[in-house]
Amino acid sequence: MGGLLLIIVAIFLIWLYIRTGNGEDAKYDIKRTMEQNMICPHCHIKGSVKTNTVKQKVGISGGKATAAVLTCGITLFGTGLSRKQSMTEASCSNCGMTWRF
Numbered sequence: 001m002g003g004l005l006l007i008i009v010a011i012f013l014i015w016l017y018i019r020t021g022n023g024e025d026a027k028y029d030i031k032r033t034m035e036q037n038m039i040c041p042h043c044h045i046k047g048s049v050k051t052n053t054v055k056q057k058v059g060i061s062g063g064k065a066t067a068a069v070l071t072c073g074i075t076l077f078g079t080g081l082s083r084k085q086s087m088t089e090a091s092c093s094n095c096g097m098t099w100r101f
């Protein structure tokens, strides 16, 4: 029991570090540097692009659903019905274009 408790405490501390630690600041710095060096693919102006991480729900396609039926759900087990994909949404303050990648 003591060992298990130690593991739980360790996981909690790691979680706490990721959530509040320097990791967030470093991530923000990388993001800011990336934004400053990004060139808008629409108006080709450097440094006017702002990025945002968005979660996009990716649904199952018709073809995949058919394949799942044919394989008795084996494909479904592997891919799931729908999943959330993390994407970056970029917007340009110069030309007003918004795009995702």
Ligand SMILES: [Zn+2]
Pocket: 040, 041, 042, 043, 044, 045, 048, 092, 093, 094, 095, 096, 097
């Ligand atoms: Zn632009």
